[in-house]
Amino acid sequence: MEKLIVTVAPTGNVPTKAMTPFVPVTPEEIAEDIAACYEKGAAVAHIHARNEEGRPTHEIKFFAEILRRLDEKGCPIIRQISTGARAGKTAQDRAEALALNPASASLATGSSNFPTSANVNDPALIEYLAKIMLERNIKPELEIFDTAMINNAVQLHKAGLLKEPLLFNLVLGVKGSLPATPKNLFFLVESLPPNSVWSVSVIGPQHVPLSMIAMALGGHVRVGVEDNIYYSKGVLATNVTLVERIVNIAKAMGREIATPDDVKRIWGVN
Amino acid sequence: MEKLIVTVAPTGNVPTKAMTPFVPVTPEEIAEDIAACYEKGAAVAHIHARNEEGRPTHEIKFFAEILRRLDEKGCPIIRQISTGARAGKTAQDRAEALALNPASASLATGSSNFPTSANVNDPALIEYLAKIMLERNIKPELEIFDTAMINNAVQLHKAGLLKEPLLFNLVLGVKGSLPATPKNLFFLVESLPPNSVWSVSVIGPQHVPLSMIAMALGGHVRVGVEDNIYYSKGVLATNVTLVERIVNIAKAMGREIATPDDVKRIWGVN
Amino acid sequence: MEKLIVTVAPTGNVPTKAMTPFVPVTPEEIAEDIAACYEKGAAVAHIHARNEEGRPTHEIKFFAEILRRLDEKGCPIIRQISTGARAGKTAQDRAEALALNPASASLATGSSNFPTSANVNDPALIEYLAKIMLERNIKPELEIFDTAMINNAVQLHKAGLLKEPLLFNLVLGVKGSLPATPKNLFFLVESLPPNSVWSVSVIGPQHVPLSMIAMALGGHVRVGVEDNIYYSKGVLATNVTLVERIVNIAKAMGREIATPDDVKRIWGVN
Amino acid sequence: MEKLIVTVAPTGNVPTKAMTPFVPVTPEEIAEDIAACYEKGAAVAHIHARNEEGRPTHEIKFFAEILRRLDEKGCPIIRQISTGARAGKTAQDRAEALALNPASASLATGSSNFPTSANVNDPALIEYLAKIMLERNIKPELEIFDTAMINNAVQLHKAGLLKEPLLFNLVLGVKGSLPATPKNLFFLVESLPPNSVWSVSVIGPQHVPLSMIAMALGGHVRVGVEDNIYYSKGVLATNVTLVERIVNIAKAMGREIATPDDVKRIWGVN
């Protein structure tokens, strides 16, 4: 079985310091947490930025500062920038940080609901972001909040806007989007096109069992405070403890952990 | 097996006279087509309205005129009014025709994509529409464009905003939403809560086989020019020919056709 | 969609005249029923023989007599001879009628249970029968009573004992073997190797809906008094009425009916 | 999630000392291995016996000797005796060791194939064994080699021959029976009746990932040299190393390990 890619998603748009002291929000906190997770086995960092008030932002300067600090620390983790719907208003907003030419960026290929708003990614926006990533040689990670988004990605590939292997992240457990059940996960995996590279990102208490199923099926795993502020019932998580648990399961099952160089090979990028 | 409810969806928002001469757009054309379909076995009419220019509208006067003409013809078919995302801008727009107290109305319980726009139904809009339907005793038909919308409906039911039996319409084949495959249909059906009443509404050439699968599984069928302008490759459909084909398949398999009174019994309304 | 192959299984091993007057048991009765079913659209006859006491037999003379009478009537239906476990004790018994070089013969690729006995087809027997069919250019129809038999057939193909396209008959509803549910049928179909030709043969009241699902999925259908002595609740079936119903459903859905020549093309035989 | 029951199957009918030095075959070797596995976390021992030549046997004296030695060691592991098809010729043979009143015994509820023979368990045999177990208060573990056996068990329960909770062991990867794929495992699990207790027993290289999936789904795991003589590619397994790996995965995922007392509670026995 292929080595396991562990992605850490340290911050996201939702957790606040009031919810958990363990969410990193300043560029330095984020970079530090990512570097610590790299030491434990994470090979990719899925990065959101926050402004001075701790609010989600797509402004390039915050992303630039996070990346600068990662460089400063000499951390070779693969950088992936979020273009998600919660932080930006316009397509231009959402694309702004792509000018930093990160190795990867997220790309949701359809619309669904969040708990209190719509997760709107209309066809024009998707094409717009996909084209920028194609031009800048940024590997899109296709964020799948519901089943239709898989076929939307396949159509985008047919239209020449995505390169193989398609890289999927199956997001389960966001209220308003696909619930985190084994049946849903299994169905999504069966619905992927051949030769896909895929991971799961599971919100809520099912994140450990569903991540294990992904690991058993040859998929990869994203964890982090973005997705789960709890490690277990009543116990707050840190990015490091979440990464460690996945790495420990991988070791117990005998699956090797991918390095950033392995990620490049698996994703087919350089 | 329960009697088969055939719903006719004569108009929708997309077909134009330029695309097919068989799409009814004026209130009289729509009422006439519905009455003819009732004679062939349709028991429910899923109604969209068009304004004087033939464009989709949620304005109550057009719906009122269609219903008036159906009454005039003495057609007992069950009236279902669309609240779909394409015709109205605001929640109030989309709810406007509910003031007519139709027996039923459509309610999409989540967001997805259309071919060139987003199908936005955010949580607040869904609740708003569901509450009006509950107060006015209008049976919501839950329009499922992707898997997550089933669970969203279940949550709405838990919140007291829907009455049992939940009434689902599984929409497959809209570009940007769930593709029309047997696997997707089967998965949606397995994902429904117990005791649901459900139909399919399939866009594209798979609409005959997938409708048959629904009929074999005990589900119901919606057909009409809204969903398919073609009867078969190269042959334009009329609402009547589409209804007739489903009724013929039902007869051949030995499944009885529901009357409007049967619909009331099956839906648990009066 | 490919034309629909309707196979008639007029007799089987189980039904007796005491159970239904409509089961043909003498060679003349069997040939006459098959010829009548051919006129209604059946393109393949799945043939069991009975001895003078009406008991199942693998003796070649009874099969020879049935085939002779079909020839006499000039009926061009494709002949398929059963090698099933109920009628013969030894491998030689079960292979005996293959000496008649029928176009096709049944081949169960594994063991399961019947209502009161085991349906034993051990690996050596399967290979023995497969080899004879291969040498004599008899197209094996792989009788799948449970999931494992599909993979057993795939292994047999890998071993060079089966030619493509593999021809499967999915048998559902035999007590002790796989139950007749949509979920089981759908799972079997998903488990078939690519490019398979397949039909269903469903025992019990689910045979109409499951046959429809098969027809909708591009599969073919076997019907007959062997599988169902009832046409509907309380109404005894004849082979002709069972064939007619499937043909009527096919016509209503717009699927053409295969002739014996179509069968040869679809099966890749001559 | 319920605590994880780890069952060790140290010997089986197939492995020989020539194949692996690590298969225990004498009563002392077997008892010693079981006791060592108990120390590592196994709570149930699935026991086959071998005669003086190391051949599979159902003779009671060999089973008695194994149990005596376990008692002598004070090992509280739950005893489960195999009644499998390979070692005994007649129903009486296969039931012989049930006279020892073990806590549990295996019961295959249907027929399938082994690599070179049929796994014959006809309806009369199944009833015969089930009745003895019911009378003697022996908990049957239902050995599922293919899908139909689940429904056969459900029918046996309806007939009053099994007590709830039904206890299933899903056997995947025996050549001739159901192949060891995630899809097959997932389908079997979905086919179980509500409130079942279940484990997997996977033969071949997929045994680690499929066991993980079972653990993630709330199922239990059987491992041992009976099922796998290899720990990983080219590395021979011991019963202890196989048990340890499962326990390590369970610890890494945070699932507690069941004791023999937990097993009694989970199985509803005393």
Ligand SMILES: [Zn+2]
């Ligand atoms: Zn994110």
Ligand SMILES: [Zn+2]
């Ligand atoms: Zn509509």
Ligand SMILES: [Zn+2]
């Ligand atoms: Zn037969």
Ligand SMILES: [Zn+2]
């Ligand atoms: Zn065993």
